[in-house]
Amino acid sequence: MSSLRNARYIDVLRLPRVPLTFVSALVGRSAYALVILPLLFAVQATSGSVATAGIAVAAYGATASFLAPLRARLIDRHGRRPVLLALALAFGGALLSLACGAFLGWSGPTMVVLAGLAGSVAPPLGPAMRVAWSELAPEPTLLRKALSFDSVVEELLYLVGPAAAGIALVVIDPGVALLVPAVLVVLGTVFFVMTPAIRRGARSHAAEDATSAVPNGDRPTLLGNTHFIGLLLPALVAGLVSGNLTIAIPALFPGTGGAAAAGIVLGLFAGGSAVGGLVFGALRIPGRARLQVIVIAVILVVGSTLIGLAPGTVWVVVTVVGAGAFFSPVMIVAYFAANDFGGERRRTEATTWVNTSHNIGGAAGSALAGVLIQVAGVPAAFLMSGATALLLLAGAYVLARGPVRTPRPRRHEA
Secondary structure, three states: OOOHHHOOHHHHHOOOOHHHHHHHHHHHHHHHHHHHHHHHHHHHHHHOOHHHHHHHHHHHHHHHHHOHHHHHHHHHHHOHHHHHHHHHHHHHHHHHHHHHHHHHOOOHHHHHHHHHHHHHOOOOHHHHHHHHHHHHOOOHHHHHHHHHHHHHHHHHHHHHHHHHHHHHHHHOOHHHHHHHHHHHHHHHHHHHHHOHHHHHHHHHHHHHHHHOOOOHHHOOOHHHOHHHHHHHHHHHHHHHHHHHHHHHHHHHOOOOOHHHHHHHHHHHHHHHHHHHHHHHHHOOOOOOHHHHHHHHHHHHHHHHHHHOOOOOHHHHHHHHHHHHOOHHHHHHHHHHHHHHHHOOOOHHHHHHHHHHHHHHHHHHHHHHHHHHHHHHOHHHHHHHHHHHHHHHHHHHHHHHHOOOOOOOOOOOOO
């Protein structure tokens, strides 16, 4: 291997146990990029209502996002293998039930409940893999490159997955299409938890639990750490930007060809993000991660705000690609820094909070954009999103610079 200082992405992939662990997790994670469109069309077909289908997708997304820290906490407390296996089987079973509902024509409310149930048991394979990276590549230079590569691959999954699902739905029923992610998540999770890296990690964590002198209830919560909150805010801002673009970009291209143009532009944002992640991972940038992520997020916000002020299509494309180049770096640094806050026993929960913050920001950004576009027009949506994001980042800077404040653990009487 080349020196760690000049390590390349190929050096990360050549590390012992990395290929099998990463590929198996990737198989399971690919399921999430394939679920939404089949779910949407399955519920629409059974209920005859686009609104009900939208509610089902929202129920799936809400439970998947807001319950993610709880699922991660279960993993940190009880181990990756048993919890991930149980969640994967439950998630696959919920998708199988939705497929049966699509074939048998179950009612819309039933499908909505099943969609929410599926989201509530979605195994956090992404956070689990990022924790595994910290064990497979513990040296900071290699870990940074590993997380960069992981983030880029995840971007590509969500770029290719919906397109593949859309093509599949042309030739197969939505119920059949739902079986594909059900199989992928179960197979991927089984192989992931059976890899030597995950089995070894499970044993070491079990030993730590047996020798730990600090009860779980006595440990301060992650959300009680002001520096950790300061780290989550840039991730929330990245979601706010993404959610705003999802609604505002299509509004920039009205007319018969607008949907295709909007799809291309949003794809360019994802492509710019992938390239930005690869380039960022190849650089050595000094500075503390929790301050570094704020600077990158500010550039992302400024670039994304300029999209709404661009005078023509060419400049829209340029600003979209330019802003996209800073999206993945925000998430990469946030994941990297979250490892330190999580310590040895809360890494899954810490990285999952980064995901959850991004998802909350995405939902808020989409809702805010929809209201503002209706009331004041597209440029106002970009300006208000940018102003809100900068205020959040100012708060993140204050928290990152201030002293750490955590709640005191409870004292137990002898």
